[in-house]
Amino acid sequence: MQSETPKKQKPFPTHIIVFLAPAVIVYTIFMIIPLADSLRLSFLAADTGQFVGLQNYRTLLTDNLWSDQFWNAFRNNVQFFLIHMVVQNSIALFLAALLSRRSLRGTSVYRTVFFMPTVLSVVIIGFIWQLILSPLWGITEGFMGFFGLEHYFQPWLGLESTALNTISLISVWQFIGIPLLLFYAALISIPDELIEAAYVDGATSWTVFWRIKFPLILPTVGIVAILTFVGNFNAFDLIYTIKGALAGPNFASDIMGTMFFRTFFGQQLQLGNAAMGATVAAMMLLIILAGVIVYLVGWQRRITTYEV
Amino acid sequence: MNFRYRLTESILPHIALLLYAALALFPIILIVMNSFKTRKAIFGEPLAFPNAETFSLEGYLTVWERAGFPLYFRNSLIVTVVSITLILLFGAMAAFALSEYKFRGNTFMGLYLALGIMIPIRLGTVGILRLVSALGLVNNLLSLILVYVAMGLPLTIFVLTSFMSQVPREMKEAARVDGASEYRIFGLVLPLVRPAVATVAVFVMIPIWNDLWFPLILAPGESTKTVTLGVQQFLGQFVSDWNAVLSSLTLAMIPILILYIIFSRQLIRGISAGAVRG
Numbered sequence: 213m214q215s216e217t218p219k220k221q222k223p224f225p226t227h228i229i230v231f232l233a234p235a236v237i238v239y240t241i242f243m244i245i246p247l248a249d250s251l252r253l254s255f256l257a258a259d260t261g262q263f264v265g266l267q268n269y270r271t272l273l274t275d276n277l278w279s280d281q282f283w284n285a286f287r288n289n290v291q292f293f294l295i296h297m298v299v300q301n302s303i304a305l306f307l308a309a310l311l312s313r314r315s316l317r318g319t320s321v322y323r324t325v326f327f328m329p330t331v332l333s334v335v336i337i338g339f340i341w342q343l344i345l346s347p348l349w350g351i352t353e354g355f356m357g358f359f360g361l362e363h364y365f366q367p368w369l370g371l372e373s374t375a376l377n378t379i380s381l382i383s384v385w386q387f388i389g390i391p392l393l394l395f396y397a398a399l400i401s402i403p404d405e406l407i408e409a410a411y412v413d414g415a416t417s418w419t420v421f422w423r424i425k426f427p428l429i430l431p432t433v434g435i436v437a438i439l440t441f442v443g444n445f446n447a448f449d450l451i452y453t454i455k456g457a458l459a460g461p462n463f464a465s466d467i468m469g470t471m472f473f474r475t476f477f478g479q480q481l482q483l484g485n486a487a488m489g490a491t492v493a494a495m496m497l498l499i500i501l502a503g504v505i506v507y508l509v510g511w512q513r514r515i516t517t518y519e520v
Numbered sequence: 521m522n523f524r525y526r527l528t529e530s531i532l533p534h535i536a537l538l539l540y541a542a543l544a545l546f547p548i549i550l551i552v553m554n555s556f557k558t559r560k561a562i563f564g565e566p567l568a569f570p571n572a573e574t575f576s577l578e579g580y581l582t583v584w585e586r587a588g589f590p591l592y593f594r595n596s597l598i599v600t601v602v603s604i605t606l607i608l609l610f611g612a613m614a615a616f617a618l619s620e621y622k623f624r625g626n627t628f629m630g631l632y633l634a635l636g637i638m639i640p641i642r643l644g645t646v647g648i649l650r651l652v653s654a655l656g657l658v659n660n661l662l663s664l665i666l667v668y669v670a671m672g673l674p675l676t677i678f679v680l681t682s683f684m685s686q687v688p689r690e691m692k693e694a695a696r697v698d699g700a701s702e703y704r705i706f707g708l709v710l711p712l713v714r715p716a717v718a719t720v721a722v723f724v725m726i727p728i729w730n731d732l733w734f735p736l737i738l739a740p741g742e743s744t745k746t747v748t749l750g751v752q753q754f755l756g757q758f759v760s761d762w763n764a765v766l767s768s769l770t771l772a773m774i775p776i777l778i779l780y781i782i783f784s785r786q787l788i789r790g791i792s793a794g795a796v797r798g
Contacts, residue, residue, distance in 0.1 A: 227702040231617035232629065235610040235673050242670035243636055246647025253646055307540055310533040324784045325541045328548065331780045333730035335752045336772055339765065340547050349762075351550070351566050385543070417528070438638075446640040449732045453752060469642075476646060477737075490646040497643050504638050 251497075253490035268491040278488070282495075284463055285471040288376055292467055293444040295380040301391050301436055303384075308395035309421055314404070323393065330389035338453030341382045345369050369454060372464040379465050383450050387443070391436045398432035399425060430515050438507040445499050448473060468496050548773065555579055555766035562762055579763030583754075583771060586764070588742065592750035593775075599661055599746060600729050603668040604721055610669065611676030612684075612717065616706050618677070619685040620692075630681065636674030641667065642733055652738055659741035667734055672724040683716040684709060722783045729776065747772055 257264045272278045307326065311319045329337060344351050345368060353365040368378040402425060410420045426433075448469030451459055457479045459466035474482065476489025553569055554562050561574035568574070583589060618630050641648075648667060649658075657663035687709050695705050710717075735749040745753070751772045758764045 225621075225623075228617050228621050228623055230703075231613040231706070234606075235614035235633065235677060236629075238606075238610065238666060239633060239636065239670050239673050242648065242651070242666050243641050243644060246644035246651055247639065247641075249647030249650060250644050303540075307537065310537055313529070313533060315529050316533055320785075322537050322541055324781065325544055327784065328777065328780065329544055331726050331776055332548075332773055333732070333748045333751070333776070335730075335732055335748050335755075336769055339755050339769055340551050343762075343765070344547055344550065349563065349566060354566070442638060442640065446642055448642070452732070472645075486646055486650075493643045493646060497639065500639065500643075 247497075250490040250493050253487050254494040256487050258485050258487035268487055269495075272488065272491050272495065281463065281466070281471060282492070285466045285468050286499075288465065289445055289447075289467040291376060292380050292383075292447065293441060295377065296384055296387075296440050296444055297437065299381065300384040300388050301440065304388050304391035304436075305395050307388075308392050308399055309425070311392075311396050312399035323396070326392055327389035329386045332386070334386065334449035335453045337382065337386045338450050341385075342369065342454055345378070370461060372461045375455070375461060375465045379451055379454060382454075383447070386450075390439070394432050394436055394439075395429065398429040402428050431512075434507060434511045434515065437511075438503060441503040441507075442500055445496060445503070468492065468499070472496065548777075551766055552770050552773070555763070555770040559763055562766070576763070577767075579761075579765075579767030580771075582758070582761060582764040583768045586754075586758075588745070588750065589747070589768075589771065591743070592745050592747045595661060595744055596729060596747040599664045599668065600725055603665050603672065603728055604725055606665070606669045607672040607676050607724055608717055608721060611673050611720070612680055612710055612713075613706065614673070615677045615680035615684050616709060619681045620705075620709075633677050634674055636671070637678060641671045645733070645737060649737060657738075659739050659744050661739065661744055663738045664734055664744075664746075667738065668728045668731075672728065676720050676724060679720050680713060680716060683713045687712050718783075726776075 254268055255263055255265060257267070272282050307322075310316070311322060343349055347353065347365075347367050353362050356362045356365050366374065368374040406424060406428075407420060410424055415423070445468055447467060451465050451467060451470050452473065455465050455470075457470060457474045457477070459470040459474075472489060472492045475485055475492050478484030550566070554566060556570040556576065557574045558576040558578070561568070561570070561576075565574070570576075614633065618626060618633075652658055652663045652667075655663075657666075692705050692709070695708055700708070730748055731746075732748050732752060735744075735746045736752075739745070740749065751768055754768055755765055758768075
């Protein structure tokens with residue numbers, strides 16, 4: 213195939229189309245069009261397929277049959293997200309701060325180990341922790357017994373009051389590797405001179421971290437926050453694996469993803485409903501977009517980025 | 521003084537890191553270890569390593585006889601390998617076009633293709649299922665492959681575009697002077713960004729191999745089940761057979777952990793490079 217000398221001023225020479233076409237076609241057909249189609253469906257009546265405007269949204273948000281479930285899933289999802297933000301990201305920051313110390317040896321082994329749960333399937337993680345926390349096997353109870361705490365053991369995954377928190381912590385345990393590596397990468401890219409200068413001035417490790425390192429890695433803190441947000445409001449697998457589509461007990465661990473699945477496919481007494489499923493998905497999209505916009509406008513533009 | 525310095529600079533950090541490493545590893549080791557024990561030993565001494573007396577492979581035998589794991593592995597391999605190949609090829613081509621040529625709509629195209637980084641493809645599931653049924657691709661691995669290609673492209677294009685725009689101009693211009701076609705120049709640039717391609721490959725591969733959602737919805741049939749879905753359903757049926765549960769968990773973990781350990785340096789370096797850039 214002989215191609216002519218490129219003329220860049222000409223709009224769309226063939227080779228550019230050839231390079232772009234496969235990606236754009238697959239991406240458009242299997243991602244953009246289905247997303248648009250889902251949005252369109254959310255404006256149609258479930259039974260007749262006629263345009264009903266925002267009726268489905270009104271039903272979802274105000275009709276008791278739906279709204280109780282929706283707001284419950286939303287509240288649970290917020291809680292799920294907050295636990296990740298507070299527990300996952302602060303432990304990750306702490307571990308990354310330790311790992312990024314230059315005096316420390318063997319850090320690559322720690323990094324490999326800390327990221328290990330992250331590469332495993334959520335299905336595997338869900339079952340592993342179900343076994344470990346199972347009163348039947350008694351591992352956790354036995355372990356707590358070493359410290360004389362066996363009386364505090366409860367079937368945490370089965371109780372309405374603790375199921376969601378327990379699942380959130382399992383998810384934290386699995387995904388902590390991602391924020392940890394991002395924080396770590398940001399911390400090791402801070403130039404040595406800056407830190408040494410501070411130590412020479414008599415600063416302690418603590419002040420060096422909070423006064424120098426932390427402000428410098430603020431852009432990464434923002435990235436971690438938005439990644440956590442998007443990931444959490446799109447979560448499904450772990451709760452489905454541990455609790456099934458009904459996200460029990462009594463919907464105590466129901467989040468947006470499991471509600472979406474249940475609404476779309478139906479479960480036990482509930483028939484699948486594509487239009488309402490699409491409406492739940494559209495609400496998830498709105499929530500995620502809101503988060504992304506807050507990040508882009510409220511955070512990324514306002515924080516000072518230091519050139520290092 | 522010296523001891524105090526070593527305590528705060530080295531000993532205490534190591535203790536904290538070791539504790540967390542134990543927390544990260546303990547569950548995995550516990551499962552693997554107990555999968556090689558008799559049922560009695562699993563419950564009797566869960567924390568002990570298997571010994572001559574408690575060693576047993578009965579769980580693995582059950583898994584071998586009852587579950588279609590070889591088939592599930594084959595399906596997962598086909599889906600993952602074909603998806604990754606197409607993602608890298610199409611993604612590198614698009615990234616080359618975006619980084620190499622100034623054309624009308626370049627910025628728009630870049631943003632359009634980047635949308636999928638923030639918007640999870642899962643939210644379009646209702647539309648995807650309608651499309652896949654219309655195409656007659658339900659319970660066909662091709663439907664999974666096409667969806668995963670669409671899912672993996674945005675990040676791949678985004679990362680490769682930034683790497684490709686760093687390839688020096690002179691080399692490409694020299695090739696052009698020698699009369700090389702644009703396709704030939706793409707062929708010259710590709711090997712230069714190989715490390716980035718490898719990193720992206722690992723990153724995109726993990727969620728595809730581990731995905732439960734799309735296999736559950738698009739290809740739940742027995743002949744098209746992937747490992748992740750197969751394990752999920754097998755575990756559901758055999759909850760009370762602890763030997764089988766532990767063995768199937770171990771079998772599902774080992775391949776991905778081996779791959780991870782081989783590629784972990786690449787992966788971790790990739791995240792570091794990406795974050796420094798970002």
